[in-house]
Amino acid sequence: MTLTPVRIGFLPLVDAALPILARERGFAEAEGLAIDLVRDATWAAVRDRLLYGHSDAAHLVAPLAIATALGRDRPAVPMAVPFVLGLNGNAVTFSTRLADEVELGDTLGDPHAIGAALKVAAGTRRLRFGVVHRHSSHNYMLRYWLAGVGIRPDTDVDIVVTSPLFAADALAAGDVDGICVGEPWNSIAVDRGVGRIALATAQIWRRGVEKVLAMRADTAERDPDRVARLIRALHAAAEYFVRPDTVEDTAALLAQPRYLDAPADAVLRAITDRIRLSPGAEPVRYPDFMFQHREAANFPWRSQAAWLYSQMVRWEGIAFDEGDAAVAAGTFRPDLYRAALAGSGAVLPGASSKLEGALAEPIGAGATQGRLMLGRDGFFDGRAFDPDDVAGYLRSLP
The missing domain is CATH 3.40.190.10 (Periplasmic binding protein-like II)
Structure with missing residues (x-):
């Protein structure tokens, strides 16, 4: 063949x-x-x-x-x-110096509590965080969390771009105080002794x-x-x-x-939902990391x-535009997914959009094929996102 x-x-x-x-x-x-x-x-x-x-x-x-x-x-x-x-699958990792300043514990902490401690640290010196690209979920997740705990990105802290492969090196060199990258590069920073994991991005927006x-x-x-x-x-x-x-x-x-x-x-730790938070520590389990x-x-x-x-x-700093919003949403192609998997054993949702961040408990959802259950998908600040009112959502944000 x-x-x-x-x-x-x-x-x-x-x-x-x-x-x-x-x-x-x-x-x-x-x-x-x-x-x-x-x-x-x-x-x-x-x-x-x-x-x-x-x-x-x-x-x-x-x-x-x-x-x-x-x-x-x-x-x-x-x-x-x-x-x-x-x-998900990403984490926010602090340098060992910053981790000591904010007194990170032995478990994944509360995003609000860590944010409050980080805000104090950011008041004493200009902190710098590395993300993998300007147009990345890492950048947006980090900024969403920082703004939600009262730290203004680009005003109170700097955010720069670093390749995931070199993120641990950037921490080791002192070029950044924290990184938001995908695995295994957070774990490598921890195993090298140059960083400690503060948050999983699933704690910022689950799913x-x-x-x-x-x-x-x-x-x-x-x-x-x-x-x-x-x-x-x-x-x-x-x-x-x-x-x-x-x-x-x-x-x-x-x-x-x-x-x-x-x-x-x-x-292996990443794909089995186990995270080593600090050098030499036993990995902790975080379901659906x-x-x-x-x-x-x-x-x-x-x-x-x-x-x-x-x-x-x-x-x-760009204006909301209905046409751009339609292009953005239309980039995701559920029609191609459904066409490819029709007649298979795959679960096919009946809708193409949903209210994001609204589920506090698992719930059944409509499907054209199979049985669909959706789990908790909350944002750490308790907000929900309605894709039919993006402009209103933006007005509601800090």
């Missing part, structure tokens, strides 16, 4: 697992695909490789796909996100969208069959990823030099894209 080639760009992060597993465990081949994976060091390089035709799809931070479609920092290129590769499969919209339109086969391969990889009997195999695979080039134990597959986690909810757009407006 002749396999159809698909080249996918990625960064060495645990949440690149699904395309790696699709390639290495035969899920792509079962769909008639041959995945070629291209490793990069920055999100800008992954995006540029995609836009200039050096790759067909990418493991990408979700807001960067939206920013690309809107023409932020460069000419606009319509984008399509037909599959979410994971929710927050993180990495996605992104492609140019014209790629999706030109070969919808190839896109559908890729979605099915990734969906099968997600089922494999969450099986308890596969986690050690997956960690060993991801740790290889051609993929993450990281200690297998650090990778990294969230894949269950509760239709791979479904591209347009309401999640709309929230990311709201934060882009909030933090980049």
